[in-house]
Each structure stands twice: as C-alpha cells, then as structure tokens.
Amino acid sequence: MMREVAGLPHLRVRALAEVGSTNVLAMEAARAGDPGGLWILGGRQVEGRGRRARPWVSEPGNLYASYLVLDPASGDRLAQLPLVAALALSEAVDEMCGTYALAKLKWPNDLLVDGAKISGILLEATSLPNGSRAVVMGFGLNLVHHPDLADYRAADLAGLGYQVDVGQAFAALAGSLERRLVSWNGEAGGDRLMADWQARATGLGKAIRVRFDSGETHGIFEGLDEIGRLRLRLEDGTLTSVSAGDVFFGNGS
Known part of the structure; x- marks a missing residue:
C-alpha cells in the first residue's frame, strides 16, 4: 500500500x-x-x-x-x-x-x-x-x-x-x-x-578498539579521513585509516 x-x-x-x-x-x-x-x-x-x-x-x-x-x-x-x-x-x-x-x-x-x-x-x-x-x-x-x-x-x-x-x-x-x-x-x-x-561523534581523542573478522587493533580515535574512514593513531605513532570494523570503547559499548 x-x-x-x-x-x-x-x-x-x-x-x-x-x-x-x-x-x-x-x-x-x-x-x-x-x-x-x-x-x-x-x-x-x-x-x-x-x-x-x-x-x-x-x-x-x-x-x-x-x-x-x-x-x-x-x-x-x-x-x-x-x-x-x-x-x-x-x-x-x-x-x-x-x-x-x-x-x-x-x-x-x-x-x-x-x-x-x-x-x-x-x-x-x-x-x-x-x-x-x-x-x-x-x-x-x-x-x-x-x-x-x-x-x-x-x-x-x-x-x-x-x-x-x-x-x-x-x-x-x-x-x-x-x-x-x-x-x-x-x-x-x-x-x-x-x-x-x-x-556529534563519541570517543574522539580517546582510546578505542576496532574488531575485525581476523582480529582487532587499538589506538586513539582521531576522527575521519577525507572519504569517511576512521583515523586511528597506533601505539607506535602511525596514523592509519580503517574502512570497516566494529568499534569498542573502554566500557565495551
């Protein structure tokens, strides 16, 4: 209808x-x-x-x-x-x-x-x-x-x-x-x-975990890159872009 x-x-x-x-x-x-x-x-x-x-x-x-x-x-x-x-x-x-x-x-x-x-x-x-x-x-x-x-x-x-x-x-x-x-x-x-x-984002500048099918990585959430991927600052200082994954904060939300 x-x-x-x-x-x-x-x-x-x-x-x-x-x-x-x-x-x-x-x-x-x-x-x-x-x-x-x-x-x-x-x-x-x-x-x-x-x-x-x-x-x-x-x-x-x-x-x-x-x-x-x-x-x-x-x-x-x-x-x-x-x-x-x-x-x-x-x-x-x-x-x-x-x-x-x-x-x-x-x-x-x-x-x-x-x-x-x-x-x-x-x-x-x-x-x-x-x-x-x-x-x-x-x-x-x-x-x-x-x-x-x-x-x-x-x-x-x-x-x-x-x-x-x-x-x-x-x-x-x-x-x-x-x-x-x-x-x-x-x-x-x-x-x-x-x-x-x-x-409106939550978690900017904070530590996050990103879970993939093959495992997970963690770092500091530094916003989005020019096409909307998540920018993650790794422990060694490297800035990487993530195109897919599940994000978790310290409280697991």
Whole structure:
C-alpha cells in the first residue's frame, strides 16, 4: 500500500504490516525497474539483518524503513553514505524528541544514548543490468522496545522518556535524510558532512578498539579521513585509516 507522509507529499512510500526485510523488498524493487526515491516501511520485520548478516529483532512498535536510491554518488564518495545515513537519523531523533545531539555517533553509523545503542543501519548496494548502481539504506530505530545484544548495551526512546510513534519517526527521518542528501551533493558537501558528523561523534581523542573478522587493533580515535574512514593513531605513532570494523570503547559499548 502506498501512503502519503504529512508535509512530504512527494515521497513514494510502500507501507506493509509485516515484511521479511525492508532492505530485500527495496532491492527487489530496484531490480524490477524502480527509478529510486522509494521508501519501504514495515510494521514488523521477521527477517531483519544487521551488519555482517547479524539478525535484528524487529517486533511491532519500532521503526523499520529502507530507502532506495540509484547512483547516489561515484567512486570513493559512496563510502560516505553510511555517515550520511547516521547523521540524518541522529538529526531526526532530535526532531522527534525536541533535543540537540541526544544520540551520539559511533563510527560508522551507530547511534548511542548514554552509551546504549538505539538503532541499526544497514546499507547494501548492487549493480543493475542497465549499468546503474542501486543503494538501499536500511534503518531500524528503537522507539518502544530494544533487543538484548551480546556485545552492546541497547535502549529505546520510550525507556529514555521520549514518546514517539512510528509515523512521527518516519516523517522526521524521511525529511532529515532528504535534506542531508541534498547537502551532501552540494558544493563542499563532503567537507560539511565530515564536520557535522564529527561534531556529534563519541570517543574522539580517546582510546578505542576496532574488531575485525581476523582480529582487532587499538589506538586513539582521531576522527575521519577525507572519504569517511576512521583515523586511528597506533601505539607506535602511525596514523592509519580503517574502512570497516566494529568499534569498542573502554566500557565495551
């Protein structure tokens, strides 16, 4: 069912009571010839996934939404999209809750409130037969409940004292993401993105661990490089850039 969002009548939104995965449906739409600019909104998600195919608990009451965009950028700039997504969701949370920087950003795209994770973001991309590149940006936001996670503490907005319904949350996210994509694609958009992301970052200048499939490394988090990778100062003073991994602070959050 297509629905209209108050204040954003131009949006194309396919809303379903239950889905397997909003990301999967958005990617299927791309392969079927959708021109992009499509939102898939699920009331309940029974096959949700996080990074590295980790399952994500997706019971009713939280926000589950995926956005399909075609050819959003070229080359190295695609690596910045997780930062765009996280910053847009963080700003949307402020709009929902009437706050400023309530949710801090943990590289690359986690949102933390008092060290607890309140969201999941998963970006997936594929090349289409016509040569276009389809990118799906999947968002999960804990509004009224949260999962028990093995490696992280989690929280939800209701438990933090903020009452937000799914419709309100989606409208805030859709508007915020639209503004962020326009800004990112504008003049000096990448520089503005890096500055705005780092202004909301947690752990800057502090010791962190970065876990990979093959092991882990540690050092001082020194911000982002020009394409959005994490800059890590190693014990020997070397400055290296990390393109993928799970970040942990001293408290394990």
